[in-house]
Amino acid sequence: MILLFIFTFNIVGSFNGSLDGIPVAYKDLFCTSSLSTTCGSFMLKNFKSPFNATVINFLEEAGAIMIGKTNMDEFGMGAANVYSVHGPVYNPQSILFDENHFEKNDGDQRVAGGSSGGSAAAVASGMCFAALGSDTGGSVRLPASYCGIVGFKPSYGQCSRWGLIAYANSLDTVGILTRTVSDAQMIYDVISKFDMNDSTSITPDVRSINSSIPSFFKLNSNTDDLRGLRVGVPKEYFVSELGESIVNLWKKGISYLKSHGATIVSVSCPSTRYALSAYYILALSEASSNLARFDGVRYGHRSEESNKNDGMLYANTRGGFGKEVKKRIILGTYALTAGSYGNYFLQAQKIRRMVKSDFDRVFKRPNPLRFTKKDSGCNENKVDVLITPVTISTAPKIEDCLTTNVNNFINTYVNDVFVVPASLAGIPAISIPFGISSIDGFPIGLQLIAQYGDDDTLLGVAKVLE
Numbered sequence: 001m002i003l004l005f006i007f008t009f010n011i012v013g014s015f016n017g018s019l020d021g022i023p024v025a026y027k028d029l030f031c032t033s034s035l036s037t038t039c040g041s042f043m044l045k046n047f048k049s050p051f052n053a054t055v056i057n058f059l060e061e062a063g064a065i066m067i068g069k070t071n072m073d074e075f076g077m078g079a080a081n082v083y084s085v086h087g088p089v090y091n092p093q094s095i096l097f098d099e100n101h102f103e104k105n106d107g108d109q110r111v112a113g114g115s116s117g118g119s120a121a122a123v124a125s126g127m128c129f130a131a132l133g134s135d136t137g138g139s140v141r142l143p144a145s146y147c148g149i150v151g152f153k154p155s156y157g158q159c160s161r162w163g164l165i166a167y168a169n170s171l172d173t174v175g176i177l178t179r180t181v182s183d184a185q186m187i188y189d190v191i192s193k194f195d196m197n198d199s200t201s202i203t204p205d206v207r208s209i210n211s212s213i214p215s216f217f218k219l220n221s222n223t224d225d226l227r228g229l230r231v232g233v234p235k236e237y238f239v240s241e242l243g244e245s246i247v248n249l250w251k252k253g254i255s256y257l258k259s260h261g262a263t264i265v266s267v268s269c270p271s272t273r274y275a276l277s278a279y280y281i282l283a284l285s286e287a288s289s290n291l292a293r294f295d296g297v298r299y300g301h302r303s304e305e306s307n308k309n310d311g312m313l314y315a316n317t318r319g320g321f322g323k324e325v326k327k328r329i330i331l332g333t334y335a336l337t338a339g340s341y342g343n344y345f346l347q348a349q350k351i352r353r354m355v356k357s358d359f360d361r362v363f364k365r366p367n368p369l370r371f372t373k374k375d376s377g378c379n380e381n382k383v384d385v386l387i388t389p390v391t392i393s394t395a396p397k398i399e400d401c402l403t404t405n406v407n408n409f410i411n412t413y414v415n416d417v418f419v420v421p422a423s424l425a426g427i428p429a430i431s432i433p434f435g436i437s438s439i440d441g442f443p444i445g446l447q448l449i450a451q452y453g454d455d456d457t458l459l460g461v462a463k464v465l466e
């Protein structure tokens with residue numbers, strides 16, 4: 001199944017918002033009161049929420065129309081969107097049509113990327129203007145790069161997570177998928193608001209401190225003059241696994257920004273190499289705790305078969321999770337056990353702190369969360385944004401992802417290597433389509449990363465780069 005897509009025709013009411021009549025789709029982990037919310041899981045196949053996620057309410061108030069919910073990796077766990085009870089998502093860029101407009105398969109079907117693969121495919125194939133996804137560790141940026149569209153992960157806390165079914169609360173971010181950066185900005189302007197239902201929503205006080213700190217671009221800037229902008233190229237992102245055509249496009253992106261007046265600086269983020277392992281310990285630990293609520297009593301499918309042996313009360317019911325989710329719950333539970341907590345969870349937390357400090361060290365702008373009155377403002381020798389690749393390769397073949405075995409299973413996690421550092425630090429990052437691979441012709445995205453709260457500069461530079 002390409003997409004879990006349920007059309008609704010309840011276009012009612014008179015609109016006068018900034019998104020009047022604009023069709024949008026939502027990843028199937030945003031609660032909607034009019035359609036079911038399955039999280040791509042058998043566990044929630046019959047779940048209907050009594051309320052809408054806050055971001056959906058904001059979009060509806062602005063006039064947007066929900067055209068459906070989109071497929072995803074089960075509970076957001078995956079990078080290829082092949083772990084869904086609804087089946088995998090095919091990358092629209094790899095679907096060919098014969099002269100009668102019927103789909104034909106030339107054996108090179110690619111994944112759309114995950115976990116927001118359905119949202120990316122819906123936007124890339126023109127089914128909607130924009131789609132919401134969630135980005136815990138790259139799930140919006142990675143599919144955007146594979147499908148040749150824009151994927152924006154705002155700073156953690158900018159957009160409310162109320163009604164977004166959690167994978168790993170401290171990392172989960174609402175993400176926006178569109179064809180252009182200006183379209184992403186339109187959606188962002190509507191959903192980036194304080195929400196008292198989300199205890200991690202950035203408060204009005206912090207929002208006003210943030211806007212008092214100088215930044216290169218202010219809201220909705222539309223200039224391509226980048227004189228004075230300093231762009232960092234983190235040397236740790238030059239890894240040996242990086243495909244040649246990706247390196248070439250990365251260099252092209254750097255030259256392009258330079259040709260618009262930006263100054264290019266080499267920077268170092270030494271903790272990057274530990275970020276991927278730390279991410280998988282922290283995300284899985286939080287997931288193992290979050291997913292405890294799907295026990296057939298509070299939420300989720302309940303098995304008819306009863307097994308009342310000691311400790312086995314929930315075994316049949318919990319068997320409703322897919323294989324990847326079960327694996328992650330076990331690994332996360334292990335990392336939190338008394339014997340391994342110190343060696344895994346605490347170490348991963350320390351690495352997370354180091355990754356954050358690396359970013360704070362390279363950016364010009366102080367972090368508004370650690371901003372004090374004696375901060376003298378910006379350090380002009382530092383940088384405004386970083387430019388990096390999004391992935392080490394173009395979209396993998398679908399059959400390679402479906403046939404994961406002991407020899408290739410690590411590959412399915414490695415493609416997250418460039419996207420998880422920004423997630424650990426909670427800072428804004430965006431994937432922008434920047435050309436196609438000279439080897440296989442599939443899209444390649446470049447990633448821009450900015451200081452926490454400097455989403456405006458990120459979007460401003462992204463508009464120049466796209």
Ligand code: GLN
Binds near residue numbers: 139416
């Ligand atoms: N690929 C990552 C994971 O599987 C990211 C998922 C996400 O951002 N939801 O955890």
